[in-house]
Structure formats: structure tokens, C-alpha cells
Amino acid sequence: MNLDLTEEQIQIRDTVRELCQNEFASHAEKWDREDDVPRWAVDKLAELGLLGMAVPEEFGGLGSDLRTTVIVIEEIARVSAALAILFAVHNSVGAYPIYEFGTDEQRKRWLPRLTSTDMGAFSLSEPASGSDASALLATAVKDGDHYVLNGSKNWITNGMHAWTFLVFARTGGPGPKGISAFILERDTPGLTVGKCEDKMGLRGSHTVTISLDDVRVPEICRLGPENEGFKIALSALDKGRIGVAAQALGVMQAAFGEAARYAQQRQAFGGPLSKIQAVQFKLAEMERRVQGAKLLIQKAAWLKDTGQPCTRAAAVAKLYATEAATWVTHQAIQVHGGYGYVKEYPVERYYRDVRVMEIYEGTSEIQRLVIARSALKDGVGV
């Protein structure tokens, strides 16, 4: 048993924390208001090598383990959830799958740019397939040594600026075993980036639709074997879920910090709010959830990094942390009273930002299904 960070992890955390405090913190509110995390913020992450977190050094990355990656996600999310999702999506489902499932030729073709300057996006969801992802309708038809793709994709994070899109399309029969994965570059003819969604939260992150109209790409753009693309989508899920849990943890820590500060500064009934038991107990409840989420994330990341089965633990961490984040940010507004409802204070942004975390990378309902199935099949032995 050891819950300490390594020296290296502490160093990375402190470096990222400093970057976030010095460069991003004063802009996060503006990014939300203007619906735009600007390119220079990505460049700042790139300067530290953070666009290639998990990719090994030989392909330009840092080769970090998941534990370290989620620490970075958490740190960024404390300042801006919009930037955190951009970072998380790029690393875990934009760049890393190309390393994990790509041939050396594919790695050399795309990874140097994806680990140094350019963003990757992930395109699985469609207008009619969300939780039931393997029901997707986009098609890829073999034509000589090329594929021709047609269909439409939505909810694509980073879509506005991404250089590559990891697109899933049907190459075989119905269901998960008829799907292949493709790496499409942004300027490929027939690929059109559509409108930017007008979202409740994470407003600085650009979420787009894309349409594929006879997009013709050479065979080298297919990632992994034909009809085995859905495995790629699934393989990224455990890590992706732990990453979302870390985003939730980052935001809830920020919300908790604001609530604790406000409770000590705001005077009511002849003293600070923090002297009132109802407020104290809210703070205690918030702390329980923050510390709980932290432990469950650590546990899941440790399982993943040590090569142990982590699907259940990842679902537990994701379910708990995201529901906790909604609760904590909700209560942070409550502690602020009317001031919590106005944009002068950041807590209303936190509340809007975390809500989607109970939805993407598998809704809470899907997580419960994953956990229950696993318990029913494998039991709950220690």
C-alpha cells in the first residue's frame, strides 16, 4: 500500500499547476464567455510536451503512465474544464490509439505532429447512436486500395481545430464486429466540419459535427485490422473514463475551494458563514466526495498502470466522481447564495461544466450497467 506520488509525478503536477495558475486562470472565465479556448493555450501545453503524454518518447511523447496523465487532467480542470477536456481527448483518444494500434509507418506519419503541435479528435458518436455506439451507420466501402467513407458524426470535441479525426465506420455487417477505424486528416476532400454546438457548459471547448461525403482515403488510413475497429474504441474507454473522473475531481476541488473561502469571508448573523453548522456540514460533505473521488481514481489508475483488469474500477471512479462533482458544484452555489448564481463568481461555470461528465464517455446509467454486470459475473470478493 502506498498512496504517495513519485518525485517525478510531484514535479509534473507542480509544473502544470504553475502553468495553469500563471497563464490560464485569469482567462478561464473569458474562454467560457466567448466560447473559445484560444490556440495559444494549446501551444502552452505543447511547450511542456503535454500533447504527447502517453505516447512513448521514441515517437515524440513523454511516455507517462495513466496515473501521471490523470494528475495533469485534474490540475488543468481546476482552472478550466474546457481546456482539460481538450487535453484529455487529444491525448487519450486522439493521439494514443495511433501509437497503440498503428503500424510503425502510421506512427511515423501522424505522431510527430500530434505530439508536438497538432490536435487529434475522436469521432464515434452519431446523431442516432450514443450509448449504443456499435449501432453506428457511417460506412466505409473498399474501392481498390482505397476506402470511401460516407455518413455523419457528432459531439466531436476539439473538432474545430483538430488536424486528425479518428473516425469509426461500418465495413462489414451490423453490430460491433463490422466496424473499422480510420485516421482522416482535416483537409481530406469530402470531410466537412459542421456547426459548433451551443452547449450548457464546457463552452470554451469546440464541439462539432462532421459530415463525410465520398471521402476517399488510402488503405494506410485504416487503423488496425478491418472490422476490428470497435475494439479500438473500447480499449480507450477505461482510460477515458478515469480521465473524465479526473476532470470532475479537478472542477469539484475548485468549487470546494471557492465555497470554503466564501464561507469564511461572508458575514451573516454576526459572524462568518463558516461558523454555522449547516454550512460546516456542507463543507464536510463536499470534502468527503472530493477525497472519495481522489481515492477511486487512484485505485483505477493503479490497476490500469499495473496491467490488472480495471474496467469495473474505472466505471466506479467515473460514476462516483462525476455524480459527486455535480453535487459539490451545486452545493458550492448554495453556499454562495445569490452570488453563486451570477457570473461574477466562478461556481456557476463549474456547475455547468461538470454536468456533461455524467453523460460523455458512458452515461452514469451505462457505468451502473458495467459495474453490475461485472459484480454478477465475477462476484465482489476481496
Added chain:
Amino acid sequence: MSDTMTQAAGLSFELSEEAQSVREMVRDFAESEIRPIAAQIDETNEFPAENVKKMAELGLLGMFVPEEFGGAGMTYLAYVVAIEELSRVCASHGVIASVNNSLVCYPLMTYASPEQKKKWLEPLAKGEKLGAYCLTEPNAGSNAANQQTTAVLDGDHWVLNGSKIFITNAGPADVLITYATTDKALGPKGISAFIVDASTAGVRKGKKEHKLGIHASDTREIYYENARVPKDCLFGEFNKGYTVALATLGGGRIGIAAQALGIAQASVEAAVKYANEREQFDKKIGEFDAIRHMLADSVVELDLARAFVYQAAWLRDQGRQHTKEASLAKWHASEAATKCANWAIQVHGGYGYMSEYHVERYWRDARICEIYEGTTEVQKMVVAAQVLKEHAVKA
């Protein structure tokens, strides 16, 4: 292990070999010796004296006491795993062991003089004697500082008067760790701790309480009526007894959290098993989302309870600050036990309401974990005070 070595090793939730072998040993014992009588002693309120002797032989009554004082010399983590495993089968066994370890051996080991340790701690750690912890009074519950029991020095003896209530292990106890006020005017700073031989003249035990759960744990009032104990039975410093009480409860909390964890574990195991067996509407009830959601939420509560409990024990073993973490563990694990037991009953439907399936016992046993050794409300007070300290805004 040095701190740098621990750090270099990186994150790990894997328990030490010691803790793992303790789990194996206690599970074997619990399955073979406790399981066959657990339901019966719940029914009869019988204190499991024979099993307590066996627990003593296995070293489960003085687990973290150094070997030189008759203990097993193990880590706190190994201790909480033992309490968890006992409680998984019978929570009464869990609290009997937890009280002797956390509330009786711990303060003696930490505050008693070498002579006192030799005389009192050794037989308690070996389990030759059983101890009870006498702090709570009819008017001193969460506000334990409001002690009404008095101790007055008369020559070579302290004379104790007063009464204690809700005392676990009271009936069979040979030794009573007793708090009494030695200077009323000083309030909490006028309390001292005493080692009282239960056979002292003037010490009287009340009748067994009828409780909602943990029926096999023997709970009574203790009365002190001009009970004269030798002067050298005061332990720790004079008038510093409340410090002893608080430090003791700090560790005790983790023991009760482990007890709750064991109950939660048993509840979730039972619910999963039943959901896989029971059929309604031509399918296993585990195939319904309504049941699956209860199971999933149970697993989350359970996993988090385990993480909190082990974290607190690990911090304690490292000699680090763990006040907040112990309270979080106690608070979360006790609520998790109640929730998981309640869901287990719901999954079982009518069968869950019958004693045959045990889950109703788990639910009754779980409920006290939210109350004793600091109610949930007291834990929240502790956590809030800690976080306000951590996040203090400079004026």
C-alpha cells in the same frame, strides 16, 4: 521502509503480505468457527465466550501491541483487515475484538507506565483478560467532556463514584478503562484515566441492554459506588485523561469503520448471490436494471469504504496525521454499511425481511456503526474543522 523508498515504489493499493495472510487466517476462522453460530447468538444474545478465547489464541485481541507486551506486533492495516473479516461474518465478534484492541490496549500501550503495561496490558493483549472502555455516561455522549463520574484521592486510593452507560464487553470484562473527573473546575482539562479491576468492591454491572443489533456483544451500564482503586491505577498524566480519550477514539474510529466495511462486504455478497439465483418474470432478477442499479451503487459504496479505511490505517502506520481521514473512513463506511444492507434486503424482497437470509441482521448490526465511537454528526464536525484549517483564509 524509508520514505524515499516508499515514494520510489509509486502508487499501490496492494496490501502487505502480512495483511493478506491475516485476511486468510481470519477468514478461515470466521467461516469455520463463527459462521455456524452467528445467527444463533444473534437470536439468543449470547456472548461468544468460546470464540473469544480462540480469537485470543490467534492473537486477534492485541494485534498492534508490540510482542514484548504480549501482542502480535502487527500493523494497523493488518488489524483493520482482521476486524473487517470478523465483521463480514458476525459484527458482534468484530466489535468485541475492536474494543479490546483499539480502546483498551491502545491507550495502555501509548500512555501507561512500563509497570502498568507489564501488569495490565500484557494479559489484555494476550486475551487472557478482556477489557471494556468506560467513557460514555448518561449525560456525556457526543459531548464526552461532560464527565460526571468523580475520582477523589483518599490516602493510597482513588475513590470513584458515578455511572457509565452503553459499555461494550461490560459483562465479561475483567478490566475497565475508566474516565473520571479529578478536578471539576477544570472541565475537560480536569479528567483523568484509570485502570479499574472489574472485581473491585463497589463496581457493579447492570443488566444486559436490549439492542437493535450486535446482539452477541454484551452491553451494560457500570456503576461505581465508592469504588476504591489503588493510586497507581491512574494512567497517563493526572488531569490529562481527556487527551487520552480523544487519541484513543481517533484510532477506534478506524476499527469501527473496518467493522462497517465487513458488514457492507457481507451485504453486497449476499445481494449479488441472490440476484444471480432468484427468477421472476421468467428471468434472473439480476437482469433487471432496477436491481442492477442497486448492485452497482452498492459496489461503489463498498469500494470507497474500503479505500477510505485502508487509507486511514496506512497513514496511521506511517505515523502521519490522519484525523480527517479516520473520520471520513468512519463516516463513509458506516453509512455505506447501512445503505448496502438496506439494498441487500430490497434485492431479497420478502425473504430479506426473514432472518433466514441474514441480511436483516446485517442491517440491524450496521446501524450502530453510524453512532458509536463518534456519531456521523461528530465526524462531520471533525472533518469541517480540519478543512477550514486547511483552507484558512488569512484575515
